Amino acid sequence: GQQLNQSPQSMFIQEGEDVSMNCTSSSIFNTWLWYKQDPGEGPVLLIALYKAGELTSNGRLTAQFGITRKDSFLNISASIPSDVGIYFCAGRIGGATNKLIFGTGTLLAVQP
Amino acid sequence: EAQVTQNPRYLITVTGKKLTVTCSQNMNHEYMSWYRQDPGLGLRQIYYSMNVEVTDKGDVPEGYKVSRKEKRNFPLILESPSPNQTSLYFCASSTRVVNEKLFFGSGTQLSVL
Numbered sequence: 001g002q003q004l005n006q007s008p009q010s011m012f013i014q015e016g017e018d019v020s021m022n023c024t025s026s027s028i029f030n031t032w033l034w035y036k037q038d039p040g041e042g043p044v045l046l047i048a049l050y051k052a053g054e055l056t057s058n059g060r061l062t063a064q065f066g067i068t069r070k071d072s073f074l075n076i077s078a079s080i081p082s083d084v085g086i087y088f089c090a091g092r093i094g095g096a097t098n099k100l101i102f103g104t105g106t107l108l109a110v111q112p
Numbered sequence: 113e114a115q116v117t118q119n120p121r122y123l124i125t126v127t128g129k130k131l132t133v134t135c136s137q138n139m140n141h142e143y144m145s146w147y148r149q150d151p152g153l154g155l156r157q158i159y160y161s162m163n164v165e166v167t168d169k170g171d172v173p174e175g176y177k178v179s180r181k182e183k184r185n186f187p188l189i190l191e192s193p194s195p196n197q198t199s200l201y202f203c204a205s206s207t208r209v210v211n212e213k214l215f216f217g218s219g220t221q222l223s224v225l
Contacts, residue, residue: 041218045213048213090155099160102154
């Protein structure tokens with residue numbers, strides 16, 4: 001089945017640093033989503049992207065839908081300790097179902 | 113408060129002993145789904161349901177069953193659990209079939225010995 005390659009697998013940074021992570025696929029998606037999973041909780045939607053080339057921000061987070069529709073990236077500026085968690089990208093091909101293909105996740109640790 | 117509730121949060125069992133993980137949502141969502149999360153593999157869909165009495169297999173359905181007798185509930189059944197089903201399980205729901213805004217439960221950590 002389709003797979004999303006997410007990188008890096010993990011990041012250990014200092015508070016205040018900027019963070020960048022990305023997802024790539026061999027398939028074309030018509031929607032890209034970014035979720036965050038806090039420790040001990042389920043994923044929560046951060047940003048949704050619907051058009052190739054779209055750039056969307058949510059506070060310190062910025063995500064882009066790649067022009068080829070096969071990739072997306074997420075940037076976090078000026079990281080803070082509460083940014084700790086696992087970040088997942090997810091892509092939707094379309095059709096009648098709500099099926100999302102999830103990336104493998106990026107574990108982010110922020111040292112105060 | 114709008115939420116997806118899973119029970120139990122933690123479960124340790126032995127091989128072959130049937131178990132059920134419950135999932136309930138209070139948002140009147142049509143769509144519900146089960147995922148398992150494993151290190152390095154992300155979230156993989158087990159089963160999903162588009163409405164009452166309508167269920168379908170996801171990517172990794174082997175060893176699992178589901179039912180959708182009522183709109184709010186979507187239990188996950190393991191008839192004969194095996195150690196390779198040790199995982200973190202998430203239930204999720206959304207309003208419409210093509211709505212990407214999935215709401216996730218807090219997860220069930222299952223260990224099969």
